[in-house]
Amino acid sequence: MQRLIAFAFLAASGLAAADTPSRIADHYAAGASSKRGGEFYAREFGVSEKMPACTACHTDDPARPGRHAVTGKGIKPLSPSANPERFTDAAKVEKWFKRNCKEVVGRECTPGEKADFIAYVTEGR
Amino acid sequence: MKILPFIIATTLSLPALADRLPIPADAPPAFRTECGSCHFTFPPALLAADDWRRVMADLERHYGDNASLDDRTRRQIEDFLVRHAGSGRRVSGAGATDGVLPRLTFTRWFLKEHDEVPAAVWKDKAVGSAANCAACHTKAEQGSFREREIRMPGTGGGWRHERD
Numbered sequence: 246m247q248r249l250i251a252f253a254f255l256a257a258s259g260l261a262a263a264d265t266p267s268r269i270a271d272h273y274a275a276g277a278s279s280k281r282g283g284e285f286y287a288r289e290f291g292v293s294e295k296m297p298a299c300t301a302c303h304t305d306d307p308a309r310p311g312r313h314a315v316t317g318k319g320i321k322p323l324s325p326s327a328n329p330e331r332f333t334d335a336a337k338v339e340k341w342f343k344r345n346c347k348e349v350v351g352r353e354c355t356p357g358e359k360a361d362f363i364a365y366v367t368e369g370r
Numbered sequence: 371m372k373i374l375p376f377i378i379a380t381t382l383s384l385p386a387l388a389d390r391l392p393i394p395a396d397a398p399p400a401f402r403t404e405c406g407s408c409h410f411t412f413p414p415a416l417l418a419a420d421d422w423r424r425v426m427a428d429l430e431r432h433y434g435d436n437a438s439l440d441d442r443t444r445r446q447i448e449d450f451l452v453r454h455a456g457s458g459r460r461v462s463g464a465g466a467t468d469g470v471l472p473r474l475t476f477t478r479w480f481l482k483e484h485d486e487v488p489a490a491v492w493k494d495k496a497v498g499s500a501a502n503c504a505a506c507h508t509k510a511e512q513g514s515f516r517e518r519e520i521r522m523p524g525t526g527g528g529w530r531h532e533r534d
Binding site for chain 2: 294295316318344348
């Protein structure tokens with residue numbers, strides 16, 4: 246029985262560690278479009294004064310390091326090619342979508358928008 | 371006479387003690403992962419307990435950013451901040467009023483400590499905000515704010531503190 250529990254635990258932790266950008270995107274919505282994601286990434290929502298767009302903190306290029314528009318603290322690149330830790334933890338991804346969408350977009354993002362966003366920052370980088 | 375070296379050593383170490391503001395060891399991991407992902411992890415001793423409660427009461431409107439947390443994590447971090455909150459001179463003047471959050475960069479202590487910093491440094495892109503402690507305090511992440519560790523951007527090649 247103990248071995249079974251140990252196995253179940255290993256399997257569960259293995260699953261958690263196996264989050265990949267494409268799996269996380271698929272979990273949000275099928276048929277993600279990096280083109281739509283790119284448009285979303287560059288759009289000026291103008292809801293927040295200091296953070297009118299994703300680019301306010303993450304720069305025009307998600308493969309480059311950013312800087313928090315209010316505090317000045319450095320932000321590691323969003324693109325997994327430059328920062329392999331990105332989009333490997335679904336709970337963390339959702340937490341940041343929740344916070345940043347409310348702040349920048351003025352509402353929660355739709356599952357489709359989230360999938361597109363991941364496709365854009367991940368693709369070809 | 372034997373006591374003289376002891377007195378000298380103690381006296382010399384006093385300013386250094388004031389320059390040490392490490393994060394207390396009982397910080398919940400969420401303190402670093404949540405607060406620390408957007409800004410420097412400010413030492414809790416730099417605001418009063420009531421001011422920390424004000425900060426933690428409305429994280430959806432957190433100095434111009436949404437920093438909302440689940441309630442359990444929020445409570446955990448608030449308890450930690452309040453437990454180690456400061457008092458007296460160091461925290462007075464943080465400027466909280468109805469609807470205005472306190473700022474540790476508004477305290478009289480902070481302003482006095484930073485009154486020699488040239489305006490160009492505050493405006494430098496590498497600094498960006500008075501809350502960006504580590505932009506000049508090169509060992510701030512390790513809780514050390516000693517004069518000799520200060521390197522100011524925007525002063526043409528790392529202006530060092532003159533009293534150093």
